[in-house]
Amino acid sequence: xxxxxxxxxxxxAQKLGTTASTVSRALQDNPRISLKTREAVKQxxxxxxxxxxxxxxxxxxxxxxxxxxxxxxxxxxxxxxxxSAFQAVAQKSGYQLIIAQSNENADEEAAAVRALxxxxxxxxxxxxxxxxxxxxxxxxxxxxxxxIVFFDRTPSDFQNYDTVTxxxxxxxxxxxxxxxxxxxxxxxxFSGPMTQRSYIDRYRGFRKALEDLHLDYHQEWIIPGITxxxxxxxxxxxxxxxxxxxxIFSAGDFSAITAMDTFMKKGxxxxxxxxxxxxxxxxxxxxxATPLSSFNLHRHQIGExxxxxxxxxxxxxxxxxxxxxxxxxxxxxxxxLRDSSI
Amino acid sequence: xxxxxxxxxxxxAQKLGTTASTVSRALQDNPRISLKTREAVKQxxxxxxxxxxxxxxxxxxxxxxxxxxxxxxxxxxxxxxxxSAFQAVAQKSGYQLIIAQSNENADEEAAAVRALxxxxxxxxxxxxxxxxxxxxxxxxxxxxxxxIVFFDRTPSDFQNYDTVTxxxxxxxxxxxxxxxxxxxxxxxxFSGPMTQRSYIDRYRGFRKALEDLHLDYHQEWIIPGITxxxxxxxxxxxxxxxxxxxxIFSAGDFSAITAMDTFMKKGxxxxxxxxxxxxxxxxxxxxxATPLSSFNLHRHQIGExxxxxxxxxxxxxxxxxxxxxxxxxxxxxxxxLRDSSI
DNA sequence: AATAATTTCACAAAAAGTTGCACAAAGATT
DNA sequence: AATCTTTGTGCAACTTTTTGTGAAATTATT
Numbered sequence: 001x002x003x004x005x006x007x008x009x010x011x012x013a014q015k016l017g018t019t020a021s022t023v024s025r026a027l028q029d030n031p032r033i034s035l036k037t038r039e040a041v042k043q044x045x046x047x048x049x050x051x052x053x054x055x056x057x058x059x060x061x062x063x064x065x066x067x068x069x070x071x072x073x074x075x076x077x078x079x080x081x082x083x084s085a086f087q088a089v090a091q092k093s094g095y096q097l098i099i100a101q102s103n104e105n106a107d108e109e110a111a112a113v114r115a116l117x118x119x120x121x122x123x124x125x126x127x128x129x130x131x132x133x134x135x136x137x138x139x140x141x142x143x144x145x146x147x148i149v150f151f152d153r154t155p156s157d158f159q160n161y162d163t164v165t166x167x168x169x170x171x172x173x174x175x176x177x178x179x180x181x182x183x184x185x186x187x188x189x190f191s192g193p194m195t196q197r198s199y200i201d202r203y204r205g206f207r208k209a210l211e212d213l214h215l216d217y218h219q220e221w222i223i224p225g226i227t228x229x230x231x232x233x234x235x236x237x238x239x240x241x242x243x244x245x246x247x248i249f250s251a252g253d254f255s256a257i258t259a260m261d262t263f264m265k266k267g268x269x270x271x272x273x274x275x276x277x278x279x280x281x282x283x284x285x286x287x288x289a290t291p292l293s294s295f296n297l298h299r300h301q302i303g304e305x306x307x308x309x310x311x312x313x314x315x316x317x318x319x320x321x322x323x324x325x326x327x328x329x330x331x332x333x334x335x336x337l338r339d340s341s342i
Numbered sequence: 343x344x345x346x347x348x349x350x351x352x353x354x355a356q357k358l359g360t361t362a363s364t365v366s367r368a369l370q371d372n373p374r375i376s377l378k379t380r381e382a383v384k385q386x387x388x389x390x391x392x393x394x395x396x397x398x399x400x401x402x403x404x405x406x407x408x409x410x411x412x413x414x415x416x417x418x419x420x421x422x423x424x425x426s427a428f429q430a431v432a433q434k435s436g437y438q439l440i441i442a443q444s445n446e447n448a449d450e451e452a453a454a455v456r457a458l459x460x461x462x463x464x465x466x467x468x469x470x471x472x473x474x475x476x477x478x479x480x481x482x483x484x485x486x487x488x489x490i491v492f493f494d495r496t497p498s499d500f501q502n503y504d505t506v507t508x509x510x511x512x513x514x515x516x517x518x519x520x521x522x523x524x525x526x527x528x529x530x531x532f533s534g535p536m537t538q539r540s541y542i543d544r545y546r547g548f549r550k551a552l553e554d555l556h557l558d559y560h561q562e563w564i565i566p567g568i569t570x571x572x573x574x575x576x577x578x579x580x581x582x583x584x585x586x587x588x589x590i591f592s593a594g595d596f597s598a599i600t601a602m603d604t605f606m607k608k609g610x611x612x613x614x615x616x617x618x619x620x621x622x623x624x625x626x627x628x629x630x631a632t633p634l635s636s637f638n639l640h641r642h643q644i645g646e647x648x649x650x651x652x653x654x655x656x657x658x659x660x661x662x663x664x665x666x667x668x669x670x671x672x673x674x675x676x677x678x679l680r681d682s683s684i
Numbered sequence: 685a686a687t688a689a690t691t692t693c694a695c696a697a698a699a700a701g702t703t704g705c706a707c708a709a710a711g712a713t714t
Numbered sequence: 715a716a717t718c719t720t721t722g723t724g725c726a727a728c729t730t731t732t733t734g735t736g737a738a739a740t741t742a743t744t
Contacts, residue, residue: 008730019694024732034692051460055406056730059397059699066440075426077419077625084417087443096457098408099441101429115438118393257629283419284626287599350700361724366702376722398700401729 007050015044027052058120067095067310068116070126072104072153078280078299079127082151085303086125093311095122104129113137117144123310128153130193130227147313151306153196162313164306164329166297168198171333172205175249175277178293180213182341184247184275188221190234190259192251202251202279221245231258238274239266246274247341253278253285253294260290260340275341291338301331349392358386369394400462409437409652410458412468414446414495420622420641421469424493427645428467435653437464446471455479459486465652470495472535472569489655493648495538504655506648506671508639510540513675514547517591517619520635522555524683526589526617530563532576532601534593544593544621563587573600580616581608588616589683595620595627595636602632602682617683633680643673 009023016023018037026033026041033041044050058064067090071079087097098121102109109129116124117140124146126137133156141148151164172189179187189206192199203222210217220241223234234255238244239262250256256278260270268274270290278285281296309327316324351365358365360379368375368383375383386392400406409432413421429439440463444451451471458466459482466488468479475498483490493506514531521529531548534541545564552559562583565576576597580586581604592598598620602612610616612632620627620636627634651669658666 010730020731021695021733022693025693028732032692037692053401053730054461055397055401056699057732059395059401059701059730060732062699064397073426074416074429075419075422077417077422080417080419080422083441084415084443087416087441088445091442096440096442096461098438099425099429100433100438101426103430119396119438257626261629282626284599284624284630287603287631288626288629289631352700362701363703363725364723366700367723370702374722379722395700398729399702401700401731402702404729 007048008053009050012041012044012048012050015048016040062120063122064120065095066098066119066121067307068098068100068113068119068121068124070100070102070109070112070116070124072102072127072129074099074101077282078152078297081299082127082303082306085300086307087303089304089307090311093307095311102129102132104131106132106135110135110137113140117141117146120144121146123147123149123314125149125151125306125310127151128155128196131195133195147310149306149310149313151302153198156197158197158328160326162309162326162328164302164309164331165198166295166302166333167330168201169205169208171279171295172202172207172249173209174205174333174335175279175295176206176209176213176215178277178335178337178341179247179249179275180209180215182247182271182275184245185215186218186221186243186245187215187247187249188218188223188238188245190226190231190248190250190252190255191222191224192226194224199251202249206249218243218245226250226252226255231255231260232262235259235262235266239263239268244274248274248276250276250278253280253282253292256292256294256340257282257285257288260288260292264289271340271342277335277341281336285336286338290340293338293341294336296334296336298331298333305329305331349390350395351392354383354386354390354392357390358382404462405464406462407437408440408461408463409649410440410442410455410461410463410466412442412444412451412454412458412466414444414469414471416441416443419624420494420639423641424469424645424648427642428649429645431646431649432653435649437653444471444474446473448474448477452477452479455482459483459488462486463488465489465491465656467491467493467648467652469493470497470538473537475537489652491648491652491655493644495540498539500539500670502668504651504668504670506644506651506673507540508637508644508675509672510543511547511550513621513637514544514549514591515551516547516675516677517621517637518548518551518555518557520619520677520679520683521589521591521617522551522557524589524613524617526587527557528560528563528585528587529557529589529591530560530565530580530587532568532573532590532592532594532597533564533566534568536566541593544591548591560585560587568592568594568597573597573602574604577601577604577608581605581610586616590616590618592618592620595622595624595634598634598636598682599624599627599630602630602634606631613682613684619677619683623678627678628680632682635680635683636678638676638678640673640675647671647673 009020012023013020023041026038090097100112138161149162154163191203256276278292278294281294285292285294351362354365355362365383368380432439442454491504496505533545598618620634623636623638627636
């Protein structure tokens with residue numbers, strides 16, 4: 001039924017010989033309107049295919065049923081999966097989703113958050129870009145009474161805010177433990193940008209495990225700044241070392257994959273010469289030339305938890321907002337063992 | 343700095359001893375307001391950190407600077423990349439993006455489109471779910487004066503609407519051609535759902551190439567309904583055939599990858615026994631056990647073109663909307679040759 | 685039957701901006 | 715000096731919905 005569009009409560013009121021206010025209340029099941037009238041209104045609304053105008057509604061009530069989510073990059077599988085899960089939960093609760101990407105850029109990120117605040121979204125979920133550390137988003141948001149939840153990449157003063165993360169310390173620890181179990185004694189690390197807590201924690205877990213296992217720590221075996229595809233360079237550096245590591249914990253899968261590729265092209269055997277464990281469990285890890293051991297971070301859970309915390313903050317907004325403690329959800333990880341470290 | 347929030351044009355007007363209308367016009371650089379006044383208004387607006395309320399603006403003008411995009415699944419790399427590119431262009435033109443996913447479900451898709459229309463987005467980009475064919479979105483949208491552009495997955499009567507696609511016929515054709523060049527003479531096909539034009543076209547291109555090259559067409563070698571990970575079953579079926587194909591054009595990478603994996607585990611050699619070419623050029627194709635030949639579909643271009651067509655439709659809305667011919671943008675593809683078909 | 689209590693609904697204001705029209709002041713023309 | 719333009723502002727209406735208040739209609743009480 002392609003209605004002409006534009007059916008307002010005034011149209012309904014006119015046809016019923018009543019007023020807009022009555023129609024509005026009737027549609028809200030306001031007990032001040034008689035049941036008879038309520039039914040008549042709803043009946044007509046259905047017939048005329050009436051849709052309340054969300055813009056006007058938003059203007060009057062200040063609630064728009066829209067959530068905002070900001071990620072470094074939409075096209076990274078990790079974030080796309082989280083968004084997907086987040087969106088599913090949001091949709092179930094009647095929220096639309098506005099997605100913004102920061103392109104790993106602090107300025108674009110700030111602009112995105114501001115735009116969302118300006119748009120008066122009901123809540124914001126955000127994963128910080130690598131070089132955003134001390135951000136003022138929580139203040140900005142709380143000034144406008146908009147709940148904010150951080151996931152995966154959190155600010156340094158994360159204790160004060162709601163967060164959903166993995167136990168990155170334990171991930172680092174577990175990686176070393178597994179490499180140790182298979183016989184590695186000289187373990188190196190491809191580390192992510194040390195501006196981000198998640199990468200710092202992975203590194204610290206790695207260090208702690210070395211310590212607990214009484215393994216040597218070689219500064220040289222820590223190759224920092226692994227972003228996307230710098231695994232190639234890292235591998236070359238390792239090949240030139242006098243004493244090479246025999247196991248590597250890479251803070252990301254992509255660098256692990258390109259490093260493995262390079263090692264193999266240079267004649268090394270994985271995992272015999274060097275064992276490798278990555279993080280993220282990218283979709284095709286299982287089908288690689290050497291299937292890559294990696295940590296499943298249960299992204300779906302991250303997305304779902306983030307959405308449900310955010311929504312519950314929105315709902316319970318009036319009650320006890322200031323009093324509540326921030327929640328810090330830790331989503332469990334799972335080491336998927338494949339040839340690269342067996 | 344952190345204003346209390348809520349500064350309206352009325353506040354500005356009051357402080358300046360003028361009225362809201364003058365402030366509104368001054369901020370819009372309306373020439374009917376003297377330069378002096380304009381400057382004074384803008385100056386004060388800056389000082390008070392005034393932000394125009396987009397909701398009120400939208401209510402009055404009907405334009406909200408928001409675009410909607412609907413995809414089957416956000417977490418498929420193909421769509422995520424397109425969204426990413428789309429978003430970049432939209433952002434540059436000052437548009438926010440609302441993203442919805444249909445989960446390959448026609449009902450959810452319809453609900454999403456309706457929600458976007460209701461929210462009065464300025465334009466909609468959509469890639470249909472596999473089983474949406476005859477959809478009424480264009481009518482719905484044009485009734486509400488919202489431009490709509492289809493990308494990748496288009497409706498069957500696509501001629502009437504703006505579309506951005508690849509030349510799927512040619513992709514099918516080129517795949518066969520390449521397999522032929524490397525010596526394959528018994529070429530099979532993993533086909534996608536035949537409800538979608540893109541897959542139909544790939545199949546038709548495949549058929550036409552067989553014909554032009556005077557190759558046999560074996561019904562048995564066409565394995566239909568490849569969605570995500572059914573490559574395993576397809577491979578098993580092929581292994582049981584009396585006469586096996588020696589080359590396969592798979593309409594998607596994932597099925598090609600799992601099929602390759604299965605073949606190899608059963609002792610066949612790729613490409614010696616069977617050569618394979620996929621479609622989509624997934625991120626890790628190059629690092630697979632056997633690197634997979636695949637078609638780069640230039641997703642970034644798809645996203646960018648879709649956004650710019652949509653935006654130009656929005657802008658040129660008043661002028662000649664009905665008169666304009668729909669545009670059908672074809673984004674070029676590129677066969678990336680890797681071991682699986684060399 | 686008259687007053688009180690309750691129910692039902694209409695009016696108008698409010699949310700924050702935009703815009704057509706009218707009107708005043710200044711400048712130009714005769 | 716009187717009339718006509720031009721320029722700059724203000725008033726009020728408009729977008730659609732929600733909601734406080736108060737009036738009318740209905741029912742109950744004595």
